[in-house]
Amino acid sequence: MDPKKPKDRPFYELPEKVKPSSKIINEARCSLRSVVTKRPFTPRDDKRTLFPVSTSRNPESRPPSAFSLNSRHFDGPDSRPVSGTRLSPLDYCSTEVADVRVRTEIKTPRPPSAGDLESQHLPPKPPSDPNKPLSRKGSRPKLFPSSSVDVPGPLDGASPTRGRSGSFTDVSDAAPRRTGSGSRDRPSILPVEERGVGDGRETPVRTSSSMAVSSPPGSAGSKEGTRKSNSAGKSGRAGSAGKREIEDSAEEVFYNSFVAPILEEFASMGKKKDNGRIFELAEELYNVLNKGNKLKKHYKQRSSILKAIFKLLDVDEPRVLLKLARLILAFKVSGNNLLNVCKLIFKVSRNEKNDPEFLDGNVLDLMLNTIRFSDHVASCEGLVYCVGAVKFLTGNATILKKLATKECIEILTKLMQNIQKTNRDNGKVNEQFGHILVQLAAALRNLADCSSGRERFINSGTTESLAQLMDEYPSDSDLMLYISRTFSKITLHTDCCRVLASQHGCYKAILNLLNSQLQNEDLVVRLSFVLGNLTAKNDDARVRLFEEKNSLDTLLTVLKFYHNKHKQGKTKNESAVNSPPDNKQNDSDVSKLDDVMIKTVRVIANLSINETVGPQIASNRKCVLLLLNILDTRDISDSEELILNTVATINNLSFYSVKTSVIMSQQMELAELLLKLMLPDNMEAMLEASRVFGNLTQHKNVRDFLTKNKIDEMMISLLDCGCREVVYNACGVLVNFMSDESKRPLLKKEGGVKKLIDVLHDFGREDWDLSSTVCKVLCNYSTKITSSNACFGEQEAQDLSELLLEFLDKDTALADSDADSLDCLCETWEDKFVPVGTQLLKRIEKYQSKFEPLEAPG
Template identity: 60%
Template structure:
């Protein structure tokens, strides 16, 4: 009798109390907290919805920038706005005069006059020396060359230079037509520069060079020396492709001859190939024949590109640009883009660069013109402009250039092409340059801020491309944007764009890691929340980014929580938007259209993101107990549950319950969850009764932690929650079954609650769960055995306790499952498993074995065909 009583007393203990003198008790318990509650979970949420802007504008309708200091979005632009010579310095400062250098110091030095490279520089030609040393020198005013096309090198007053580089006798150059040469028009056309054969220059070598028939202008103009023509060519073109603009004709005779021949070939090429196309462009422009004009412009571009005459290599660059500028008065977008392509390809600067960027910006404002940007290489040229333009001297031009790119990135097809054309790299270089300038100046430049608004808006769209993430990381754009956040924290437009970029790229772990590793990132984000607390668009994205970082990095959870006043700021955000939402209740509002036509409550969206950050922070075992002990935090979370309904605010409610579940995991004395556990239970009971499966699952997870307290178990039984948990065992969803098992383990601790399990068919359902899931999920099988162990604490007969058929089925399953070979062979056959999965099955089976072995021993010990007497002493 004493032995039997001793056995009964041992069998009465709850599962989580260690049995005496049984060595496997530690394995049976195996962390009671984990057995009755679900492990901490990361909370997920949707990325904030960004509505598409209806109109393309330089600064959006919600911009807070001062209209007086920002560039305009609308302007007039015609050909008269362009400078024909493309010569004005970008800084707007006047060039200092060139120092005077004599054309030659002696006959032996063989020097030519030095000619500047820029076509607009004023060149003062030296006075001609006397032809006869014995005659008096006649004073002749120096000739002023204003423009490349105004050089009058054939004037009889101009000095002559022979083939060897020395000055020639002027009397030998006086020809019959010299008087008509001086009357030549200052701005002469291409036809008036017909090249002169070698024999006329005295350089004939027995072969004649082909040339066009002399035009009327060339008939009027007498032959000029090669040296004078070379001077004119250099002044007009800003230097040849093969010789220095400073001049290299001081070489020996052969070198001077080669340079002269090259200049003649280039002039001939221009006359025969380029000039006719320019004339055709002008004619088509007058006739306004757009399609033909586009074909002609494309033909000219290909020709210049083939001959390497784009950029600043072409001598006739200014002449070509003048002709092209005249086409800017046309209104057809496809024509304007062809013209803009030519202008950009010539690498213009100053006012012309500003105006061509305005031109592209103007065309890009209408999304109907987007297909035209996919023709030719205009996107490539725009991308190159980003990295080749000085942001300090061409700030306004870059604003419109990057603004145009921003518009174009709204088109997904163009985005892919821009990524291929290294647009992200160009924007990254520009971003680094601006950060460097601000760092060196030690102050914020407002105009550079205008560029950054366009730049970040473009990056925001480019971040959507699949291939862009790697470029973002390689170009260190994340680091650059963090620097901008520190520098321009008060710029609302700029901070909103950057928060949108981060909200996209932090969906990926590698970008989260880079951002989390930035030393000032946490401080910067908290600072943004403080400074822009009322701007829900920015706050919701900053909180979303913090949620992404803390979801994937445990170190980030600690660093964010330890940041000065960081958690207080998060709670202030949650409190503000909760109060705003409470005040708005009952008022008629017009909610914005969200994704897929859903109504969007911005205040609620902010709360969803903040609650998610709190949930993710609480996963850390150091931070979690501290948050659970924060009275304000728990009060705010419970307030959300108490006034929000799951049908209208499902995501907010579910995220809040998940946060409370994480916090309820920590059984510390200071836990506000434990102190307000009945308030928590009452709030959660509303979800269980709401006929919402997700709500029931989330609430049940909290029940699994809180049912460690008897008062909670009693309250839940009064509301028949134990019966709901038994019903959930029929679900084929492993997660649902797992959660219900976790709650039932605790209910079976109380002896008076055990009969309900058998009455509701729970024993039979648990055995079915063991049969269905056991071989593939030893963790769930272990939970089932733990429930049955607690349930059978007062066992006297297996058949009486479980039922005759149920006891036999359970006995057979436990015998099979406790045999290692049989159990694991069955597991491996169910799935195609690799070595890692086999190891996992073996380790989880080892945790299952001691629980199942003890339950099997209890069944075998109390196996009997006799029913126990209720009152053995009664006659």
């Protein structure tokens, strides 16, 4: 032997004095990869309930899902208009003077007391004699005494009229008419307070031509006597008083002409309410008030209108109730009335058959405005029901899209952020806010499905706020479940993963939840799925998660807990031979346990991709032995996805050939466990196992063991498979087998050389990485070559030489490449294929000869 000639060596071995690197090792085996799994299944709720059926909330401390609600639950005093005028104190007067005032035709109204306001609902029927004191037994005192001053009307004949459609002429700026003008010029409609609206009674009206129509509370007429008696010495306020008189007169005319007739018809229905007519009148009333800009807190007739509406809330027709609720919401009620109207809307929304009614009109806008502007502290319970109704409605695909366009995500996020701010300001978490947040998170879970949901989540800071809630309300399992469901949806997308992964506190919060809620399968499986999504493509997320205290121990605790629980369940299932229904239930339970394990194993697989984290996990004895135990105790036919994910995790860990690697110390046990996966009827299992063999077969003891079990023959037969992944992994294993001189003859004997050339021909131009691996197999196979024809076969050597010449010519090799992928293909061709292809071609040409050497005599 020529001492200067370099010693033949397998292709993957480096020259002496050259340190091995992960890059060189990677060329000899399959690359690491993240594990993919499906999102946990979330069944559709059979019923719409305020809280989940499995809620752990105390029934006594949570708002009820079912309740009775009727007109008696709404308050009159709560619905009174907000007055912007401060009342002046009454002047002291003697008994004699007071007695004179009682006998006068013009009576001065007194300010209502607190008792009056509490007890007042509707004014009682007035006596036929206006000078006779009210003495009806059991009747309530009038809130405002009526005035006998004539009601002014609009000037220039601009008297508004109301048709059946509810259209009208705006009279808000009309001037007052001259008083004392005859009854023909006065509006013929009495105000609601003088008619007894709500109790169905008609009030007798004096027919004398000199009689004046009584004015509604707060009208210009009711204040006329007071203004006349106090006019002396108050000329400085005449201008403002005149302006108010004009405004009050216009408001009075508007009320008498358009609002009162509708309320009168409401009241005339009595106990037998016509749902169809109420529906029409409610729509008409809303349009009238909206066009007149009266749907506001400071409208003086607001109280009367609301009380009339409240009396109609005993009807059962959902669409009618929703129309009435729309009016109540539009008046921006508060307190008990806000709570009850939210309950009313919640009650209607519980039945999905009523969903189309929410698309009629602007009730969705009013609901969102209620959420946007209500005080979450003062109106906490009301918001629970209002947001709960939104949660139900987001289950309807049509309404879901509408709510998204109406900035529902942004509004809910702002409410969530306001609650978080209040908690921070108070220095503690308010558990009652958790009831709102559960509804809110459930609605966001549905809104995440709409087309613009992802972008809105990112732009409005929804993802960050939800992540903070995990740290603020960890004991609220309902809230945590809905947040995990939301995250399991949005983290399927890279941009949302990036936002959540940047929240450093989310890793600690999730790990704490996994520890504290270990037995909550629904929560644990989703949290593990979210961690798997975060670590699938983001290397920073892998490092941050692994560096959290006890992160790997927590994942292993979850994995071991559910692995042991599965063993116990399987034992019970096997013992219950004579109970088919129970067996079916047990099978379902086992499937849930497997799902948790699948997601947890995936997190470990994704973590091990990082070159710093991977070796540490591979050196963790507890982790490796637990994975091997799963392979040993599970059957591929029953737990296929779990087995495949476990093998993929082991493949990633087997990449790191560090001295402390437990995978390497357990390689023979592992190889034996993987043999049961090499079954022709499950190509995916065979593919995963062959990836691991691509790493393990670097060691001679493993190669010998696999040869005894004919795995090398199986790899050669897989070269005929049309699946690129299977062929690639078979070639990877054969690269290592061909490093053993004793195992090379099998390749030619089984027709492996011709099969490799066919693979090169079929996949060459499309996959230069695979072509490079084929050449590596042939290079290792031909290490001891003395004749190309003898080594490969005459025809095979010629075909291989021609094919390599063609592929090593850049113009020819890349001629059919797509323009978009040309740069990438060219880089792979130059870096991976050209070096090994050139080496193989030179070897073939060097030993090409028509003569074959004689074998040494035996």
